[in-house]
Amino acid sequence: MTFGYTMIVMKTRKIKLPVILIAVFLGCMYLFRGSVIEFRDEIIKDKNTSSLNTQRYSISKPGSIWWIVNKKRPLPAGYVPPNLSVPNVTRRLDDDNESMKIDSSITKNIEELFSAAKQSGHPLVFASGYRSEEYQRQLFERYVREGGQEYADKTSAKPGTSEHQTGLAFDVCEAYKDCELETSFGNTNTGRWIKDNAHKYGFIIRYLEGKENETGYTYEPWHLRYVGKDLAKELHSTNRTMEDYFNVR
Template sequence: MFKKITFVIFLIIVGIGARYLYAAFKNNKSPTSVTTTQTQSQLSTNTSFNSKQYSTTDPGSIWVIVNKQTPLPLTYEPRDLLVPAVPLRLGAAEMQMKIRSITAVDLTQLFTDSNAAGLQLQFGSGYRSAAYQKVLYDGYVSSMGKSEADRSSARPGHSEHQTGLALDFTRIDGKCHLDTCFADTEEGKWLAQNAYKYGFILRYSVDKEAITGYMFEPWHYRYVGKELAAQMHTTGIKTLEEFFNIGAAPDYN
């Protein structure tokens, strides 16, 4: 009788131990499974980006790269320029108040959301022809010399503004217009944190002059579409040159 009782107690202990081990195994396995699933999902998201979706050399492409090494034809002019329905620094008849229509929906939403946040953003300037860019560049050369002018102004054919995809933001009150102090304004900070959500990237980042060829311009943004802008934000890559691995463009040929 004593042996039977002992055997029953042994079976109960074994059963409890087995249940405990199963529960521990199940709990330990679950987080690993979730982590693996999350990692696979993240990799799937990252690898789904197609870096060949658009050309980086076609002047009409939203991914075209324009810098001191890769110019646009001097005669190039986008066919879909329009005046966006946003606060403008100049009159609507001015050439600089135009931008390509492909940017319109996202740009309008950007202004709508920034306004809702209580900000004073304004469309400073957009499209420029090569001829007008020459006027601006020559003016900089006259006032500061060629070497300094080349740090802050593009030569004709080398300006992103000619693509119709770039614009300079400013404030309605004009504070820090085309000045690095724009980065410290609420508008500048908001753009730095949110512009990518609307398909825009800060084109000339701080400490990237050796790659882009231009000094830090916290007001100058370039439309590349939401997909590429989000990818650059996620990876932390700041320049188109680095993202597409085409080499730095610090100087002209």
């Protein structure tokens, strides 16, 4: 009788210990659930760091400095920026060429960038700015003719999807050199200066190296986009694309 009772107690104890441990663990989780949720939110917040208000400008409104245009997010048909003007910097073509124009609201920023580059010993040339839908059509068709559809899709934009049409993006090249727009530009002193400094003037390298699956384009160290200083600094320090930052992939 006594022996049988002892066995029952032992068995019960064997079962009890793990049950008690689980209960204590669950109890702790319940008590500290607030902290656990906060910790998780901290991690999510950390992904979109900084005090930048991500609602400050629209990413969908035409003309907004945060407007995201890509192959999946075309411009409204026939979009033309309300005011276009020629920036007062060294330009590749004559003034009457459409591509020497840019959205008037950012000419000052371009002039500041070019002036800083020149002072640092890396003079730039404004290679190509605004592009109308019609001109992009001609350009894309030429790429298809010369390199085939796949090549054209990778390196150029279908008419109505080019960031150049927004008037907020442009290509640069090194002064006194051929304006070839090749990826090796990223490794020149001028290309490196742009990489390290463009954000200070509100510009980003829009198509980053290794981010083709986010932007839809291969690396273009010469293609700059104005997004304002706050966002430019944020994207530069985190090496993120607009698509990734605003989660519109």
